[in-house]
Amino acid sequence: MSDNPMQDQWIVGGHVIDPAQGIDRPMDVQLNGAKIVALHEPGNAPKAACIIDASGLIVAPGLIDIHVHFREPGQEYKEDLLTGSQAAAAGGFTTVVCMPNTDPAVDRREVVSLLRRRSDEIGLCDVHVCGAISRGLQGERLADLGEMAAAGAVAFSDDGMPVMDAGLLRRALEYASDLNRPLMLHEEDFGLTGGGCMHEGQVSTRAGLEGMPVSGESAMIARDLEILDDFGGRLHICHVSTEAGLRLLREARNRGLNVSCEVTPHHLFLTDLAVLQSEYHSHTKMNPPLRPQRHVDALRAGLADGSIQAIATDHAPHSDTEKDHDFSCSSFGVTGLETSLGLTLKLVDEGVISRRRAIELLTSGPASVIGWDDRGSLQSGMRADLVLIDPTIEWVVDPSEGRSRSVNTPFVGWKLRGRPVMTLLEGKAVYQLHTTPTNAAPLVGSKPRES
């Protein structure tokens, strides 16, 4: 390694958590350039090495969020790749996957290439792209899956919309499996959910709002698992929110189907009562909607027992243009990149999952959903994407201090413990708490657009 012209960097004194390797103890990390060289027992760093002191910190693989909306191209007033990447880096994320419901939609190679190029130019986060399943997200004809895969699309989805046509889903599943790409499905049967804006149940009845029943999600999951069983391929179910949906997924995995799923932080902490508690505040409106406590409990159990492979934020920035409305006219969605780690660590504090499992759900778990083998762990030769976490910092969620261009979080005012103090992307510090990155691409102001 000494013949490598780049100087080694050592991250020393920290507590390494690398779930993929089963490591959860003090170790030093040796990097060279953009790659991990090796993990070492503490105290072996050469004196001349470039040292990052991680005393008192957790050293983990850079976090991976496989479900975000960066709104570029077309809705840059909500977020763009720069502000989204800044939010990601501040949240400890080094890789994200953007959903294709932009304007125009990501349904052809040119848009995939554009976003991949922008990601490289910005250099704060490795922004990947999930291409559309159907042309224009219309649910009618296949988008250019092969060309998009060649341009770098890592998965396909019509997220925001279900694939209502079962025949189209079958063909997409078959076609995508030749490309070795998973389909990421937003599961919703419009016949059951149409017109609804929150979970259908006691609270929607009390609040006087049209509801979206549990079966609006679970019936579609059941349908699509049957299609997967019949035709093969690889499915990933986005933002599972119901006990019934999770039960179906658990059963499907038990009988060997190639299916994974993710859950969002907000579905792990909030219930449909938040709509009433907040007096119809639009920041409690998302799709799938917040569900009653028993679903929250089921999802938490699913994290612990391995039925859920990833925590993903469904980071969905919206401006006041979409959110400064009454509840039913407001757009669905909340931001999440800057609160995800703190909330996941809160699950550890609450005894739901171990710290190692928490990191797994944010690193190797989501990496395995996409099929990445170059990230999500600190094995030799992998990307030097890391996050240094101070597990003791207590902070209060204040979206006006956030990097995202939008402020639509339901967690405003929450006290969280633990946050990233440094994020490294391919060996470069792209985020440091309370300071601006120095050796990364220039930051054009932390909040270019006043809210």
Add this chain to the structure above:
Amino acid sequence: MKPVSLIDPKAALRSDRSGWPRHLLSCDGLSIEAVEQLFVAAREMRLVGRRRVKKLPTLRGRTIINVFFENSTRTRVSFELAGKRMGADVINFSASGSSASKGETLGDTARTLDAMNPDLIVVRHGAGGAPWFLAERLSCSVVNAGDGINEHPTQALLDAFTLSEHIGDLNGKRVVIVGDIAHSRVARSNIHLLNTLGAEVICVAPRTMIPAGFTDALPATWHPCLDDLIETADAVMMLRIQRERMKQSLFPQDREYSIRFGMNPERAARLPEHAIIMHPGPINRGVEIDPAVADGRRAVILDQVENGVALRMAIGFLLLGGSGE
């Protein structure tokens, strides 16, 4: 937004959502004392409406804006008359369609209205919760004149007022509400209010018209057959049936609905002697109510209309009357 972590989740289902005495947003949580105070005032106001000169000086110099995002004739006219009879300056602001479709947010509308320094905003909106949204952003009082399928508290108040005028104290009385409970703001407000006043509320409808978790969420019960209840009802409230619900398969067609759930002369004849029949209007003659019943001796539909003006005068009086400069 209030941090949702700081509110007791269990309290959310039994909190006072009425907004009273600053606003009137909901009947959920409105106290008996407030209701009685309103009824006393409404009795006085009704007398004013029957005089040759129907105007009071009470709200002179005060501004009331009726903001109607949804078409309405009778409710708007009732509020308008009420405001004018109280001496207020009443302006009607019609904004059909959502503000979003014009590129303006409801927040923009709220700030625009607030800059005009009104004393009271009466709002009708197609979306549940919109009055809360406005109440949070306006410095004046807000009255909910119907928000989506959520609530229509002034209708429930005038219904309860009419009921108590005809059958006396509502404590222990049985009120049967027939119709599309799931999509009725009138039913939802009435259920809360009648429960507060001690009445028993039984809703009659096909299950397609009963919302999820109904008996857990609201203080009422459900029964699928009107004939089973007709002999024990002190009052029957017929809700207007909306034909567009046929498209959603909530019921197959008018005739079948009318046969199973309509108030026809045979059913009306089986009611107890003192029982009354109510309808918030406008009625669908021959669908939920037979013309002979609508025009018959038990129907108090026009009393409801008269009481509506009186009750809305009382609301204006109690919300604004005490705070005049």
